[in-house]
Amino acid sequence: MATKKTIMRTCPECGAYFNVEAYEMVNATLDQAIREEVIFGRIFDFTCPVCGHRFRSPYSTAYKEMEKEYIIFLDLDDATDNCDEMISEEELIENQIKETQALFPTYRIRVVHDMMDLIEKIHIFSAGLNDKIITYLGYKIKDDVTLKMKTAKPPIQVNKALFDSLRGKEGQINFGLLSTSPKPIFVTTPTRDYEYLLKKSPLRHQFEEAEGLYQIDEGWAAGIDKVLIA
Ligand SMILES: [Zn+2]
Incomplete structure (x- = not known):
């Protein structure tokens, strides 16, 4: 299960701008297949609707595992890509952190600024390590x-x-x-x-x-x- 948002991407091949659906929040507990998509970076892959070029372009998102009680926010400082919200990425994450603390007080909360760091954290927590x-x-x-x-x-x-x-x-x-x-x-x-x-x-x-x-x-x-x- 996941919450979606609309973001804008620019094709590195032909320069076309396009709006596309992306994950606002990934809940890997309820959807094991999506975990793989994140681990291999595939949720950040896009296909240009104009020229068909495939490219990887990470965006800010959040990843949650309820069984292991953690949530990781990937903050890439790309609020301008976000078509739905008029608030900054920082505010958005601050709000999400507060919400998480209220709903899931035992969760570990992490903020990372790089796709590789997000994937590394998922591997560490999956291995049950600190x-x-x-x-x-x-x-x-x-x-x-x-x-x-x-x-x-x-x-x-x-x-x-x-x-x-x-x-x-x-x-x-x-x-x-x-x-x-x-x-x-x-x-x-x-x-x-x-x-x-x-x-x-x-x-x-x-x-x-x-x-x-x-x-x-x-x-x-x-x-x-x-x-x-x-
Ligand atoms: Zn293109």
Whole structure:
């Protein structure tokens, strides 16, 4: 089940403008097929009605799983695309957050600004993991690999360590690095590191749910590290 909205897209091939139906809110609990569509990014695919060109163009939306009790808002700052509403994307998300808190007080609420981040969060929550710890581990791995790759020729720049749910083995958590390396780089971290952060680390309270804290990303992880140093 899903709520729809009308948005405007521009064909990158022929430049035609057209209005098209898009998802305002995806409820994956009631519709498992739509979960796949989101995971593979296909809900963001469009076909130009003029020239037939197919292209991907993500838009702001929300994704909810009731069983796992979470909702993720993808905020792409594209309110001008929205044909139905006269309010800004920010206001829209603020309203939706308030509504979610009133209706589902136990839900984890997240705001992301990139399609890949939305998909990563869905994988993390599907695996039953704490996304704050995974984000923190990803941040540390990126840092670590960046340092090691500094001397590589040509130098390799690591943009992000993304949680990789497919390569999971017992006792391991896997990340795939988005980098300038021509070969894919995978990094494994033992599950005991995750358990340590969850239960024993002096940082453990930072990984608990905190009201008003919805953006769990690299910037947030860097802030946690500062807390530790201070
Ligand atoms: Zn076209």
